[in-house]
Amino acid sequence: MKKFTWVQPDNIDEAQRQINAVTATIATGKTIQGAAVIKAGGVDLLDLMKENIIAPAKIVSINALPGLGKIGFDEKSGLRIGALVKLSDLEENAEIKKHYAALHESVSHAATPQIRNMATLGGNLAQRPRCWYFRSEDHKCLKKGGTKCFAQEGQNQIHGIFNTEICPCVHSSSVSTALVAFGAQVEITGAKGKLRNVPLAEFFVSPQVDVTRENILERGEIITALTVPAPPKGQKSWYIKQAAKESYDWALADAAVVAQMSGDTIKDVKIVLGAAAPTPYRATAAEQLLRGQKVSEKLAVQVGTAAVEGATPLAHNAYKVPMFKAIVKECVLNLV
């Protein structure tokens, strides 16, 4: 790891004055004089530095910024989570467990207890993919400003099955799978305190738009909070993560189903797949099948099948198709 300097401003203006780059930019090899990037928990940032993917000159810790560490819940306005809230705090929050079961499940299955103690929600949303070509200094791939995606012809067992043409790596925030299904919004603070609120689904950027980054964050912008709409009456949700191992592992496939029920009947539903595509993937055809229906084993199987409709698996990851079918089915059955 290269030497770097460290600052920890205690107000957002000062932080923004210090920050002059997003990690995605410096990972492409673009030289930015004295590149200074945001560090929250540092879990992903330090990994990237140790792997020689980035070498920022300055680390701007945002941990001392006031007011970003709280979780607020109100039956009417919903949930507001500060960007510095740790995954372990989310996991322990009783309101989340009660009203947003899928979010609770996704958080408590992310990473390890130790990592959850350090990992912030903001950092989780802005973390970089775990594609082994991207993470290898020996492969200058598209994401790092190179000219080639090595996964296309190479070892793509952990990659996506949708939108695979340019860069098939998947977004590694499994927490987002649930958050997108709940219709969460990201609050981003720009220069001079300018706020913008963006649906989380639109926060993520597909390779078609820009393969070198996974989100819309511009330099100096700080995620300050995440909001989740109040739970409508009859909201039920579930989330399943399938990995190769049970003790901490990245999802091979994960899915969140958030439904608004009236008795046994599903009035509205969102189904989101993680580890399926470069961004959290809405399985709209599957949602369509469920709307207005009563949950049954047979229907759940059909929904699972519909969820992977149009998948374009790569040479080594066709197994993800039946895996998604199975977990979507299980999630649907879990609603009743």
Added chain:
Amino acid sequence: MRKEKFPIGIPGVNLREIEREVPVTEPPAWPINDKLKHVGKSVKRTDAILKVTGKAKYTADINLPGMLQGRMLRSPHPSAKILSIDTSAAEAFPGVKAVYVLRSNMSGAEPKGGEDNGYPEIKYAGQAIAGVAAKDGQTAEEALKLIKVEYQTMPFVVDMDEAREPGAPLVFEQQVEQEETGGGGGGAKGLEQQGNVRGPSTKSFFGGPRGDVEQGMAEADVIVEGIFRTQVQTHSALETHGIVADWKPDMLTVYASTQSTKGVRSEMASIFDLPESKVRVICEYMGGGFGAKYGAGNFGVTAVNLSKISGQPVKLMLDRKAEHLAVGNRPNSWQELKIGAKKDGTLTAIKQESYGTAGIGLGAGVGRVAQAVYECPNFLTEQYDVFTNAGPGAAFRAPGNPQGAFALEQLIDELAEKLGTDALELRDKIDNSVVRKEERRLAAKAINWSRRKKPGSDTGVIKRGIGVAQSTWPRLIDIDSTAEVRMYRDGTVEIRSGVMDIGTGTRTILSQIVAEELGLEPEQISVKIGDTLFPNGPASGGSKVSGSITPAARNAAYKAKQEILKQAAPKMEEKAADLELKDGMIVSKTSGKTMSFKDALKQMRTSQIMTSASREDDYGGFMVGTFISHGDLGSVQMAEVSVNTETGFVKVEKIVAAHSCGRPLNPMQIQSQVNGGVIQGISYALYEDRVMDKNTGHMLNANLDQYKIAFSMEIPDIEVINIEEYTARSSTDAFGIAEPANIATAAAVANAIYNAIGVRLYELPMTPDKVLKALNLV
């Protein structure tokens, strides 16, 4: 020689007495464990507190005055010629004290002839090229980037199947002469080499082929056959390879994380042209080794050179990436196995052909289980090494054998099914090991074998199954194993040997042995090990430590005892022959007179008594040469798994592991060794896999994130059954357990998966994608 009556056999099964001749310098026979005070008891690890409190100093914890930090430059190319190396900028970098460029590659095969331009030929990505020592690690790392290497890249091949093709890029243009290094068989000296394929090796130390397999197959009523594949597994010991080298004009001192202090000493002495007396190797505490931590290594040679150049001590610990790439792995395998049998189960022929790649190393065979576990008159094996541009394989916990067992034990299961026999009944018929028979009985009871259902008959999405697999491992002995016992006037007792405790509990068992012999408590024995200033101990490999050093330790303690009794006798007005040591007292067997052990030591003629003893030949002689005892370390493991037939996810619910290691010295430590072996076996069965990119020649998961290893949630309920088996071959009659513990696990899990889903998996690791494929869902 003196005649002694020894217990022999398994208590409760066939325990009896046997008379053997023993050298007069050796102690009387011990009775079975029941009648001993410390041996065979679960004595707490003597260094447990030191380890959990961080007081135990591992190699990485060694800090010497003026010590520099070393880092290594590794090749980014899988195959290349180095045209030039310019180190001037690195040498001029502030804080850098030494730069050293390797002349050649120290690990892996070394072909004969070929041109030599003074630089190592690059044969795999990650190969060591040079090292830098600087005032701190960061400086050294930055300096590495300043070393200019001019490469001429060359074609490469990392995939074994592709390497076997005619016309594949040649890893070695020249003939490779030397013997295998990986310990898995498949690499005898001077074998034929065609393209990247070298072999076949047909022999092992159990002999060569026997009978006539073709005729055996012709006599068979039933034939089962299959092609099996296993993956490359990297060692991933908790502590990486590393060394602290301190070159002084009169002595080279090396602290190393090693499985053989004496091995490192002799290699360093020969490389640096020093007398062995001027090389000292120390390994007081060791963070794990599974066969890859022998010898000096590229990193070790580099560190010593850096220390020599700078005149300062140098610490050089490998990082996890280098650990995966460059310092050893269990080779993969492609095996075709065919077994013929009569209707009644009697085996008529076993034919085995295998290919494996140890990268640029040798020894990618599939071990000896197919040759040795079952009675079969006709046997033939042909094992080939395939060179690829990847890091060299190394011995890895029972080299070759988990690979071989994965195929053999699945086919034996298939045979049982074809014959309509229960898998255990068939084994009762074709396996004549008394030990494994008892192990099968006990394990079957523990796992409740009788509830086992027909393959795939469990209903529901998640199906459960039970499977069994067996193994054998030779009782290896290193006769170059010496222990010294010292008694001091202040009443303390010490044992010294160069042997290391690599986490297996050697320290503790040595204290038990000496305490037992001297009538003391284990805590009273100070154990000094892991230093070549002490007498040579065995290398920690081949599961041979307990069988090699404990007889030497007991014999040395016995000699010291004779000496102190001789000195105490006149003072007690007794004959030495009438005295014994018991509970800290010298007691006369005739008069009942006593003198405390401490008092006796206070009155010694000299301030210390020093006696030493080496491992003598087995009583009644060895089975093979002077390195293999009679009998084997037989084991039986049973697995219960659940398989999600929609996601392909396999969970191991329970493992019963029944093992024998002769006279068990410390049941708790044995259990802990077997736990480790089983966990590593599960990890091999389901998760671990070195992923190589064929197009770029790089390993993609050289970390502990994407290289998946069983963690806490993957560890099932493990029940260890330890058989007491006496063989009357040495003064302790003990053997090791480390390697047998993980041979059968993957095969047992595979058989359990088959029992659960009714479809067999022929390839490791048995990940969800393979299960889903087998179930025709992909």
